[in-house]
Amino acid sequence: MKFRMAERSLFAILLRSPWWISLALAGVIALIARLALPAEMFWFGAMGGFPFLVIAVMAARRQMKEPSAARVQQTLEAAGAMSWRDFSAALEDGWLKQGFTVNRRHGRDAEGADFAIHKAGVTTLVSGKRWKAASLGVEPLRELKAAIDKAEASAGLFVALGDVTPQAAKFAKDNHIRVLQAPELVSLLRDTPLGTASRG
Numbered sequence: 232m233k234f235r236m237a238e239r240s241l242f243a244i245l246l247r248s249p250w251w252i253s254l255a256l257a258g259v260i261a262l263i264a265r266l267a268l269p270a271e272m273f274w275f276g277a278m279g280g281f282p283f284l285v286i287a288v289m290a291a292r293r294q295m296k297e298p299s300a301a302r303v304q305q306t307l308e309a310a311g312a313m314s315w316r317d318f319s320a321a322l323e324d325g326w327l328k329q330g331f332t333v334n335r336r337h338g339r340d341a342e343g344a345d346f347a348i349h350k351a352g353v354t355t356l357v358s359g360k361r362w363k364a365a366s367l368g369v370e371p372l373r374e375l376k377a378a379i380d381k382a383e384a385s386a387g388l389f390v391a392l393g394d395v396t397p398q399a400a401k402f403a404k405d406n407h408i409r410v411l412q413a414p415e416l417v418s419l420l421r422d423t424p425l426g427t428a429s430r431g
Contacts, residue, residue: 249290250288251287343358343374345360358371367394376402388408
C-alpha cells in the first residue's frame with residue numbers, strides 16, 4: 232500500500248508553502264532548545280526541528296522547478312492563441328519527452344478523448360480540444376468519463392486553460408480525472424517551442 236500524505240496535514244501544508252517557512256520553524260525550535268535546555272541537551276532538543284529542515288529542502292527543490300508567474304502567463308497566452316493542430320502537436324511533443332507513448336484518437340474513437348497516452352502499463356485518455364474554453368463544466372468531463380469506461384482506460388486527463396466550476400472539480404475528483412492547468416501545463420510544454428512543435 233502506498234503511503235499518501237493527508238492534504239491538510241502540517242507537513243503537506245508546509246510542502247506547499249514557501250520553503251523558508253519550514254526553515255524558520257526549524258530555527259525557532261533550535262532557539263527554544265538553546266534557551267530552555269541545558270547545554271549538554273541542546274542538540275537533543277534541536278533535533279526536534281530536523282523534520283522541518285528536511286521539508287524546507289524538499290519544498291525549495293520543488294519550488295525551484297516551478298515556472299515563474301511571468302513564464303506561466305506567457306505560455307498560457309501563447310497556448311490560447313494556437314490552433315488545435317499546433318497545440319495538439321505541442322502536447323504530443325511534451326508527453327513524448329516525458330517518456331509516454333502517444334496515440335491520437337480518430338473517428339468514433341475520438342468521441343470524448345483526443346489522445347491515449349501510455350506509460351508503465353497505465354493508459355490515460357486525454358481530452359484537449361476544448362482547451363480554450365473560458366470555463367470547464369461537467370458535460371465535457373462526462374464525455375471523457377464515457378470514453379474512459381468504453382476503452383477500459385486507467386484514468387483521464389482534461390486540458391483546460393480556463394476556470395473549473397466547483398461541480399466539474401467534484402466530478403473530476405470522484406471519477407479519477409485530472410484537470411491539467413497551469414503551472415502543470417507550463418511544465419509539460421517547457422521544452423517545446425510553442426507554435427513550432429512537429430507532428431511526430
